[in-house]
Amino acid sequence: MAFKCSICAKGPVSGKSYSHSNRASKRIFRPNLQRQKVVLAGRTRMAYVCTDCIKSGRAIRPTR
Numbered sequence: 001m002a003f004k005c006s007i008c009a010k011g012p013v014s015g016k017s018y019s020h021s022n023r024a025s026k027r028i029f030r031p032n033l034q035r036q037k038v039v040l041a042g043r044t045r046m047a048y049v050c051t052d053c054i055k056s057g058r059a060i061r062p063t064r
Contacts, residue, residue: 005031006047007058018045037062 004011010031016024033048036059040047044062053059 003030003033003051004048005050006009007049007053010050010052033055 007010013029015027015029018024018028032051034051034054035046036054037044038047038049039045039060049059
């Protein structure tokens with residue numbers, strides 16, 4: 001599976017998860033990627049796009 005958005009290149013970020021007792025453990029924050037038909041470089045293709053790009057309209061959907 002792809003780990004980066006094809007449009008904005010948003011990828012996973014590492015950080016820490018804190019428990020109730022404030023103990024830290026390492027974790028990875030992954031972007032919410034969806035597989036969609038998108039127009040990239042004038043061609044229609046399937047690509048992994050983050051939901052921020054879908055909501056904002058940066059992911060151009062092909063017209064029929």
